[in-house]
Amino acid sequence: MKIRTKGRLATTTALGTIGLIAAMIWWANSEVEEADHQRRQTAEIARALNDLRLVTFEYILHRPERARVQEQQVSVRLNRAIASNLFSDREANEVLADLRERTAATHRIFAEFLTSPAGGDAEGPDGEATRRFEAQLSSRLLILQQETLADAFRLSDYSTQRIQEAQQRVVYVIVVGLALIALTTAGVAWVIDRHVLAPIGRLEQATREVAAGNWNFKLDVGREDEIGEMSRNFDAMTHALRESFTQIERKNDELAALNKEIEAFSYSVSHDLRGPLRSMDGFSLALLEDYGDKLDDDAKDYLNRIRAASQRMGRLIDELLGLSRVTRTELSIRAVNLSALTREIAESLERQQPQRSVKWVIDEGMTVHADKSLMHIAMQNLLENAWKFTGKTEKPVIRVGMIEHDGRKDCFVADNGVGFDMAYADRLFGAFQRLHHESEFSGTGIGLAIVQRIFRRHEGKIWAHAKAGHGATFFFCLREPNHDRHEQDHPAG
Amino acid sequence: MIDTNKIILLVEDNPDDVTLTLRAFKRSHLMNPITVARDGIEALDFLFARAADSGRASAPLPTLVILDLKLPKLDGLGVLKAIRDDERTRYLPVVIMTSSKEEQDLISGYALGANSYVRKPVDFSEFLEAVKVLGIYWLMINETPPHGTTQ
Numbered sequence: 001m002k003i004r005t006k007g008r009l010a011t012t013t014a015l016g017t018i019g020l021i022a023a024m025i026w027w028a029n030s031e032v033e034e035a036d037h038q039r040r041q042t043a044e045i046a047r048a049l050n051d052l053r054l055v056t057f058e059y060i061l062h063r064p065e066r067a068r069v070q071e072q073q074v075s076v077r078l079n080r081a082i083a084s085n086l087f088s089d090r091e092a093n094e095v096l097a098d099l100r101e102r103t104a105a106t107h108r109i110f111a112e113f114l115t116s117p118a119g120g121d122a123e124g125p126d127g128e129a130t131r132r133f134e135a136q137l138s139s140r141l142l143i144l145q146q147e148t149l150a151d152a153f154r155l156s157d158y159s160t161q162r163i164q165e166a167q168q169r170v171v172y173v174i175v176v177g178l179a180l181i182a183l184t185t186a187g188v189a190w191v192i193d194r195h196v197l198a199p200i201g202r203l204e205q206a207t208r209e210v211a212a213g214n215w216n217f218k219l220d221v222g223r224e225d226e227i228g229e230m231s232r233n234f235d236a237m238t239h240a241l242r243e244s245f246t247q248i249e250r251k252n253d254e255l256a257a258l259n260k261e262i263e264a265f266s267y268s269v270s271h272d273l274r275g276p277l278r279s280m281d282g283f284s285l286a287l288l289e290d291y292g293d294k295l296d297d298d299a300k301d302y303l304n305r306i307r308a309a310s311q312r313m314g315r316l317i318d319e320l321l322g323l324s325r326v327t328r329t330e331l332s333i334r335a336v337n338l339s340a341l342t343r344e345i346a347e348s349l350e351r352q353q354p355q356r357s358v359k360w361v362i363d364e365g366m367t368v369h370a371d372k373s374l375m376h377i378a379m380q381n382l383l384e385n386a387w388k389f390t391g392k393t394e395k396p397v398i399r400v401g402m403i404e405h406d407g408r409k410d411c412f413v414a415d416n417g418v419g420f421d422m423a424y425a426d427r428l429f430g431a432f433q434r435l436h437h438e439s440e441f442s443g444t445g446i447g448l449a450i451v452q453r454i455f456r457r458h459e460g461k462i463w464a465h466a467k468a469g470h471g472a473t474f475f476f477c478l479r480e481p482n483h484d485r486h487e488q489d490h491p492a493g
Numbered sequence: 494m495i496d497t498n499k500i501i502l503l504v505e506d507n508p509d510d511v512t513l514t515l516r517a518f519k520r521s522h523l524m525n526p527i528t529v530a531r532d533g534i535e536a537l538d539f540l541f542a543r544a545a546d547s548g549r550a551s552a553p554l555p556t557l558v559i560l561d562l563k564l565p566k567l568d569g570l571g572v573l574k575a576i577r578d579d580e581r582t583r584y585l586p587v588v589i590m591t592s593s594k595e596e597q598d599l600i601s602g603y604a605l606g607a608n609s610y611v612r613k614p615v616d617f618s619e620f621l622e623a624v625k626v627l628g629i630y631w632l633m634i635n636e637t638p639p640h641g642t643t644q
């Protein structure tokens with residue numbers, strides 16, 4: 001059975017019990033009210049009977065006309081009081097019927113009194129007979145009246161007893177009702193403890209086991225209710241987690257193996273690929289030096305081309321290794337003074353080509369959170385580009401600064417050099433992609449790929465705005481260090 | 494001016510590189526005798542006068558060892574470690590001259606006690622310049638410790 005059904009059942013039972021108790025109380029109350037009404041009515045009958053006895057007695061003693069009239073009135077009152085059928089009980093009704101008969105008899109005897117001459121005043125044997133007759137009548141009357149009074153008291157007792165019984169019944173109903181409610185509550189508590197709390201406890205234990213890494217923990221509380229369903233869902237979830245965890249572990253292993261392979265590959269490239277190039281360059285030069293006199297200009301030109309190509313290949317290999325190193329290096333993020341770094345690189349560029357005069361505009365106090373050595377490589381590439389592409393500009397200016405944009409700090413490197421057509425902007429950051437002929441501006445086309453990889457590794461990005469002939473601006477942003485987060489080393493840029 | 498008794502041991506497996514290095518020494522007018530070892534074991538055999546070179550037991554040690562890292566049998570770092578582990582060669586000047594400038598190679602090289610680390614450039618003109626400077630420094634300017642010095 002579902003917990004929901006059980007809960008509904010318990011609620012229904014409790015509400016039913018409470019309703020039953022209420023109904024019983026209402027019923028007992030109306031019972032008491034009715035009995036109370038009967039008692040009051042009985043008291044009225046008793047009072048009327050008492051009055052009747054008094055006026056009858058007065059009439060017998062003194063025969064005043066007033067007493068006769070009063071007897072009439074009291075009789076009417078009494079008849080009215082006993083006329084209604086007050087009782088549903090057979091015994092009480094019999095008593096009431098008796099009472100009615102006796103009252104009628106009393107009235108008849110009194111009527112006989114009225115018809116007899118004023119016995120008290122008569123003389124002689126007639127008077128004697130009348131007196132005896134009247135004495136007989138009055139004693140019968142008194143007995144009857146005594147009996148009617150006794151009846152009235154019996155009825156009164158009956159009403160009182162009914163009230164007591166009704167009250168007792170209320171107490172009984174309340175006791176039984178409370179016991180029922182207590183039983184229901186205990187039952188519900190037991191059900192909750194056994195069918196809800198205990199399985200939840202096991203579920204909680206299971207979550208702790210799984211959290212501690214015990215992926216093989218099997219829960220299944222073996223129930224058909226909501227908690228059973230929840231436990232089965234939990235098992236399914238754990239199973240799915242275990243699957244994906246295993247998969248991630250496998251992928252991680254693969255990735256680690258792949259990284260090792262790349263490492264070995266880079267090492268091999270670094271050691272073995274440059275050797276043949278050295279031979280090509282070295283022996284070409286040897287030919288030029290040792291046999292130069294036997295070679296014509298074409299032959300010398302070819303040898304020089306071999307040398308240039310070898311050297312270019314050497315540079316490409318070096319830059320590719322640089323790109324791969326950027327990916328493999330572990331990040332060490334700290335605050336880097338970008339202004340100082342920029343000035344340092346600018347000065348070294350000026351030392352290399354002192355004949356050029358470039359105006360540098362570098363914002364003060366720029367700080368970024370980054371890996372310093374990677375940031376150096378990125379800025380070196382960006383500034384070298386700006387330096388290179390302003391080589392044919394009349395008044396070269398290179399600006400490095402920081403602007404706030406949408407609450408984010410973007411840095412930029414801007415130059416007024418040759419720029420480029422934005423139509424080719426998407427090729428800008430690809431490895432070996434060049435937007436200018438090498439005869440115009442030298443380079444391998446790897447620099448910006450390295451720069452982009454560096455910013456990606458910092459969870460930042462780089463983008464550019466430019467116009468052919470009107471310079472280029474490279475914007476970049478890095479992840480703000482506002483969230484303390486564990487720095488992870490991702491193998492891919 | 495150059496003391497031609499000062500022997501140089503060149504540990505290099507690539508014959509092209511051997512030829513080019515010898516050419517660079519010649520063109521730099523460094524006339525010192527150069528012994529070439531083509532792998533790590535050969536280099537140690539020469540240094541410690543073992544096996545084929547056993548007849549040279551009392552011969553002097555080279556003044557300078559030019560060591561490539563990637564070698565057959567025993568690699569350059571292994572050779573360097575053996576040199577530094579032996580009392581006789583503990584202070585022998587060793588210059589690593591190799592293709593790579595991988596960080597791990599640089600760190601391991603210096604950690605094992607290399608005296609210098611030179612990267613072979615592709616451009617032979619630059620290589621020539623490097624060899625020239627190297628030869629002048631280690632053969633003429635630098636004072637080597639007396640032979641047989643121990644701690």
